[in-house]
Amino acid sequence: xxxxxxxxxxxxxxxxxxxxxxxxxxxxxxxxxxxxxxxxxxxxxxxxxxxxxxxxxxxxxxxxxxxxxxxxxxxxxxxxxxxxxxxxxxxxxxxxxxxxxxxxxxxxxxxxxxxxxxxxxxxxxxxxxxxxxxxxxxxxxxxxxxxxxxxxxxxxxxxxxxxxxxxxxxxxxxxxxxxxxxxxxxxxxxxxxxxxxxxxxx
DNA sequence: CAAGTGATTTACT
DNA sequence: GTAAATCACTTGC
Numbered sequence: 001x002x003x004x005x006x007x008x009x010x011x012x013x014x015x016x017x018x019x020x021x022x023x024x025x026x027x028x029x030x031x032x033x034x035x036x037x038x039x040x041x042x043x044x045x046x047x048x049x050x051x052x053x054x055x056x057x058x059x060x061x062x063x064x065x066x067x068x069x070x071x072x073x074x075x076x077x078x079x080x081x082x083x084x085x086x087x088x089x090x091x092x093x094x095x096x097x098x099x100x101x102x103x104x105x106x107x108x109x110x111x112x113x114x115x116x117x118x119x120x121x122x123x124x125x126x127x128x129x130x131x132x133x134x135x136x137x138x139x140x141x142x143x144x145x146x147x148x149x150x151x152x153x154x155x156x157x158x159x160x161x162x163x164x165x166x167x168x169x170x171x172x173x174x175x176x177x178x179x180x181x182x183x184x185x186x187x188x189x190x191x192x193x194x195x196x197x198x199x200x201x202x
Numbered sequence: 203c204a205a206g207t208g209a210t211t212t213a214c215t
Numbered sequence: 216g217t218a219a220a221t222c223a224c225t226t227g228c
Contacts (some may be wrong), residue, residue, distance in 0.1 A: 049223070058223070068210055086207020088224050105223055135224045145209095181223055200225095 001040065002113060004032070010162040012153070015076030019095040019102040022076075023050035024191050026093070026104060027173055028166035030112065033141050034159045041114035041141055043131050044165055047107035047192035047199050049178045051092070053100040057183040061101025071149050072101045079160065081138070081148040088135030091143050093152065107134045107190075110198040132200040168193060 010029060015022060032042040051059035051072075060069040060082070071080040072094055080092040080103050092103040109131040111118055118130045118140040131137040138144070147160075154161040178190045179201060192199050 051223075060223080063211090066211070082223085083209055084222055085224050086209075086222090088207095090223060092223085107223085133224070178223075182221090 001038070002030075002042065004040075004161075004163070008164040010152070010164065012077050015093065015095050015152070016097055017095070019050045019052050019104060020189060022093070022095045023048040023104045023189065024173065024175070026106075026162075027191055027193055028168050030163040030165035031106065031109060031141075032113075032154070032161050032163060033143075034154060034161075035114070035117070035142075039114070039117075041117060042112045043109035043137070043140070044112055045106055045109050046196050047109075048190070049105040049107060050095075050189040050191075051103050051105065052189070053096060053102040056187070058178065058181045058185065058187075059101065059103075061103075065101070069101065072103050073099055074149070076102075077152050079143075079147050079150045079152065081143055081145055083145060084135070089138040089144050090134045091138045091141070091147075105134055106137055108132050108192065108196075108199045109137055110196070111140070128197050129200070132198055 026045050026048050029045050061072045065073050075098040076095045078094045080094050091106045094103045096102045111130045121142050122130050122140050130140045150160050151158040152160050172194050174192050174194050175188050176190050
Protein backbone atom coordinates (compact mmCIF):
# COMPACT_ATOMS: atom_id res chain seq x y z
CA UNK A 1 0.00 0.00 0.00
CA UNK A 2 1.15 3.53 -0.71
CA UNK A 3 1.99 5.69 2.27
CA UNK A 4 -0.30 8.67 1.79
CA UNK A 5 1.48 10.64 4.47
CA UNK A 6 4.62 10.63 2.36
CA UNK A 7 3.26 11.74 -0.97
CA UNK A 8 2.08 15.26 -1.63
CA UNK A 9 -1.61 16.11 -1.77
CA UNK A 10 -3.09 18.36 -4.40
CA UNK A 11 -4.12 21.61 -2.72
CA UNK A 12 -7.20 23.74 -3.19
CA UNK A 13 -5.43 26.36 -5.30
CA UNK A 14 -4.65 23.78 -7.97
CA UNK A 15 -8.33 23.43 -8.86
CA UNK A 16 -8.95 27.17 -9.00
CA UNK A 17 -6.69 27.63 -12.02
CA UNK A 18 -7.91 27.87 -15.61
CA UNK A 19 -9.82 24.72 -16.54
CA UNK A 20 -7.67 24.02 -19.58
CA UNK A 21 -4.53 24.11 -17.44
CA UNK A 22 -6.04 21.89 -14.76
CA UNK A 23 -7.02 19.36 -17.44
CA UNK A 24 -3.43 19.27 -18.71
CA UNK A 25 -1.87 19.11 -15.25
CA UNK A 26 -4.20 16.35 -14.06
CA UNK A 27 -2.39 13.92 -16.36
CA UNK A 28 -0.13 11.89 -14.07
CA UNK A 29 -1.97 12.72 -10.85
CA UNK A 30 -3.13 9.94 -8.54
CA UNK A 31 -6.89 9.78 -7.93
CA UNK A 32 -7.56 8.07 -4.58
CA UNK A 33 -10.75 6.82 -2.95
CA UNK A 34 -10.75 5.51 0.59
CA UNK A 35 -13.30 2.72 0.93
CA UNK A 36 -12.51 1.71 4.52
CA UNK A 37 -9.65 1.95 7.03
CA UNK A 38 -6.51 0.88 5.21
CA UNK A 39 -8.40 0.06 2.03
CA UNK A 40 -7.89 2.33 -0.96
CA UNK A 41 -8.65 2.46 -4.63
CA UNK A 42 -6.22 4.52 -6.66
CA UNK A 43 -5.41 5.17 -10.29
CA UNK A 44 -3.12 7.48 -12.25
CA UNK A 45 -5.15 9.85 -14.42
CA UNK A 46 -4.10 9.50 -18.07
CA UNK A 47 -6.86 11.15 -20.10
CA UNK A 48 -8.99 14.26 -19.45
CA UNK A 49 -11.23 16.78 -21.19
CA UNK A 50 -11.80 20.41 -20.25
CA UNK A 51 -15.27 21.99 -20.27
CA UNK A 52 -14.90 25.74 -20.18
CA UNK A 53 -16.96 28.39 -18.39
CA UNK A 54 -17.36 30.88 -21.25
CA UNK A 55 -18.96 30.21 -24.62
CA UNK A 56 -18.32 26.47 -24.61
CA UNK A 57 -21.60 25.03 -25.88
CA UNK A 58 -20.50 21.48 -25.02
CA UNK A 59 -20.18 22.40 -21.35
CA UNK A 60 -23.19 21.40 -19.25
CA UNK A 61 -23.05 24.84 -17.63
CA UNK A 62 -23.28 26.72 -20.95
CA UNK A 63 -26.98 27.59 -20.58
CA UNK A 64 -26.82 28.56 -16.93
CA UNK A 65 -27.40 26.79 -13.67
CA UNK A 66 -29.84 23.86 -13.50
CA UNK A 67 -30.40 21.17 -10.83
CA UNK A 68 -28.07 18.79 -12.64
CA UNK A 69 -25.13 21.08 -13.32
CA UNK A 70 -25.20 23.04 -10.06
CA UNK A 71 -22.00 21.41 -8.70
CA UNK A 72 -20.12 23.05 -11.58
CA UNK A 73 -20.94 26.45 -10.10
CA UNK A 74 -19.34 25.64 -6.76
CA UNK A 75 -15.76 26.49 -5.87
CA UNK A 76 -13.27 24.16 -7.58
CA UNK A 77 -12.16 20.97 -5.85
CA UNK A 78 -15.34 18.88 -5.68
CA UNK A 79 -16.75 16.08 -7.82
CA UNK A 80 -19.49 16.61 -10.38
CA UNK A 81 -21.07 13.24 -11.20
CA UNK A 82 -23.86 12.79 -13.72
CA UNK A 83 -25.73 9.88 -15.30
CA UNK A 84 -25.60 9.51 -19.07
CA UNK A 85 -27.12 7.33 -21.79
CA UNK A 86 -29.17 5.34 -19.32
CA UNK A 87 -26.13 3.29 -18.34
CA UNK A 88 -23.13 5.20 -17.13
CA UNK A 89 -21.85 7.75 -14.68
CA UNK A 90 -19.21 10.32 -15.61
CA UNK A 91 -16.80 11.77 -13.05
CA UNK A 92 -15.76 15.39 -13.35
CA UNK A 93 -13.53 17.58 -11.23
CA UNK A 94 -14.99 21.06 -10.73
CA UNK A 95 -12.54 23.87 -11.51
CA UNK A 96 -12.15 27.63 -11.12
CA UNK A 97 -14.03 29.84 -8.70
CA UNK A 98 -17.64 29.63 -7.58
CA UNK A 99 -20.11 30.86 -10.18
CA UNK A 100 -17.96 30.05 -13.22
CA UNK A 101 -19.46 26.71 -14.28
CA UNK A 102 -16.46 24.65 -15.39
CA UNK A 103 -15.08 21.16 -14.90
CA UNK A 104 -12.67 18.51 -16.18
CA UNK A 105 -13.96 15.08 -17.24
CA UNK A 106 -11.80 12.13 -16.19
CA UNK A 107 -11.75 9.86 -19.22
CA UNK A 108 -9.13 7.21 -18.43
CA UNK A 109 -6.65 6.09 -15.79
CA UNK A 110 -4.12 3.41 -14.92
CA UNK A 111 -5.17 1.33 -11.88
CA UNK A 112 -2.58 1.39 -9.08
CA UNK A 113 -4.22 0.12 -5.87
CA UNK A 114 -7.35 -1.89 -5.09
CA UNK A 115 -7.22 -3.66 -8.43
CA UNK A 116 -9.12 -6.72 -7.20
CA UNK A 117 -11.93 -4.50 -5.94
CA UNK A 118 -12.02 -2.64 -9.24
CA UNK A 119 -12.27 -5.95 -11.07
CA UNK A 120 -15.30 -6.81 -8.97
CA UNK A 121 -17.01 -3.48 -9.64
CA UNK A 122 -16.29 -3.74 -13.36
CA UNK A 123 -16.99 -7.48 -13.61
CA UNK A 124 -13.98 -7.96 -15.88
CA UNK A 125 -10.39 -9.20 -15.34
CA UNK A 126 -8.44 -7.18 -17.91
CA UNK A 127 -6.52 -4.52 -15.95
CA UNK A 128 -5.91 -2.38 -19.02
CA UNK A 129 -9.66 -2.01 -19.48
CA UNK A 130 -10.68 -1.29 -15.88
CA UNK A 131 -10.59 2.50 -16.28
CA UNK A 132 -10.26 2.97 -20.04
CA UNK A 133 -13.23 5.31 -20.55
CA UNK A 134 -15.24 7.80 -18.45
CA UNK A 135 -18.07 5.35 -17.70
CA UNK A 136 -15.64 2.57 -16.92
CA UNK A 137 -13.52 4.77 -14.66
CA UNK A 138 -16.59 5.67 -12.60
CA UNK A 139 -17.69 2.05 -12.40
CA UNK A 140 -14.24 0.84 -11.34
CA UNK A 141 -14.28 3.35 -8.47
CA UNK A 142 -17.91 2.67 -7.56
CA UNK A 143 -18.74 6.31 -8.27
CA UNK A 144 -22.43 7.16 -8.60
CA UNK A 145 -24.81 10.06 -7.96
CA UNK A 146 -24.15 9.81 -4.21
CA UNK A 147 -20.63 11.07 -4.89
CA UNK A 148 -21.88 14.27 -6.50
CA UNK A 149 -20.55 17.32 -4.61
CA UNK A 150 -17.95 15.25 -2.73
CA UNK A 151 -14.88 17.19 -1.64
CA UNK A 152 -11.46 16.20 -2.99
CA UNK A 153 -9.71 17.09 0.25
CA UNK A 154 -9.69 13.74 2.01
CA UNK A 155 -8.43 11.38 3.18
CA UNK A 156 -9.49 12.62 6.60
CA UNK A 157 -12.57 14.66 5.86
CA UNK A 158 -13.85 12.93 2.75
CA UNK A 159 -13.34 9.71 0.83
CA UNK A 160 -11.59 11.37 -2.09
CA UNK A 161 -8.25 13.06 -2.63
CA UNK A 162 -5.70 13.60 -5.39
CA UNK A 163 -1.93 13.34 -5.01
CA UNK A 164 1.17 14.23 -6.98
CA UNK A 165 2.44 11.09 -8.68
CA UNK A 166 4.04 11.34 -12.14
CA UNK A 167 5.17 14.37 -14.12
CA UNK A 168 5.23 14.29 -17.89
CA UNK A 169 6.90 16.62 -20.36
CA UNK A 170 4.67 18.34 -22.90
CA UNK A 171 5.99 16.15 -25.71
CA UNK A 172 4.63 13.08 -23.93
CA UNK A 173 1.12 14.53 -23.81
CA UNK A 174 -1.25 14.61 -26.78
CA UNK A 175 -3.63 17.57 -26.98
CA UNK A 176 -6.49 17.08 -29.43
CA UNK A 177 -10.21 17.59 -29.99
CA UNK A 178 -12.78 16.32 -27.51
CA UNK A 179 -14.73 13.21 -28.50
CA UNK A 180 -18.28 11.96 -28.12
CA UNK A 181 -19.83 15.45 -28.09
CA UNK A 182 -22.07 17.14 -30.62
CA UNK A 183 -21.12 20.78 -30.09
CA UNK A 184 -17.76 22.56 -30.22
CA UNK A 185 -16.05 19.22 -30.83
CA UNK A 186 -13.32 20.93 -32.83
CA UNK A 187 -11.82 22.61 -29.76
CA UNK A 188 -8.49 21.02 -28.67
CA UNK A 189 -9.44 20.45 -25.04
CA UNK A 190 -8.67 16.74 -24.69
CA UNK A 191 -5.38 15.65 -23.12
CA UNK A 192 -3.89 12.19 -22.87
CA UNK A 193 -0.61 10.38 -22.31
CA UNK A 194 0.97 9.30 -25.58
CA UNK A 195 1.07 5.57 -26.42
CA UNK A 196 -0.70 4.43 -23.24
CA UNK A 197 -2.14 0.93 -23.06
CA UNK A 198 -4.78 2.21 -20.66
CA UNK A 199 -6.55 4.48 -23.14
CA UNK A 200 -9.00 2.94 -25.61
CA UNK A 201 -9.70 5.79 -28.01
CA UNK A 202 -6.62 7.37 -29.56
C1' DC B 203 -22.02 -0.10 -37.05
C1' DA B 204 -26.37 -0.08 -33.88
C1' DA B 205 -28.82 -0.86 -29.60
C1' DG B 206 -29.57 -0.45 -24.89
C1' DT B 207 -30.81 2.52 -21.13
C1' DG B 208 -32.99 6.33 -18.01
C1' DA B 209 -32.27 11.03 -15.89
C1' DT B 210 -32.57 15.69 -17.34
C1' DT B 211 -34.06 19.49 -20.05
C1' DT B 212 -37.03 21.81 -23.17
C1' DA B 213 -41.19 22.74 -25.38
C1' DC B 214 -45.45 22.46 -25.32
C1' DT B 215 -50.58 22.30 -23.24
C1' DG C 216 -48.52 18.59 -15.98
C1' DT C 217 -47.05 15.81 -20.01
C1' DA C 218 -44.32 14.41 -23.90
C1' DA C 219 -40.41 14.48 -26.79
C1' DA C 220 -35.68 15.18 -27.54
C1' DT C 221 -31.14 14.92 -25.84
C1' DC C 222 -27.04 12.76 -24.11
C1' DA C 223 -19.18 14.41 -22.22
C1' DC C 224 -20.95 5.92 -23.16
C1' DT C 225 -20.04 0.88 -23.71
C1' DT C 226 -20.43 -3.46 -25.76
C1' DG C 227 -20.93 -6.67 -29.19
C1' DC C 228 -21.87 -7.58 -34.03
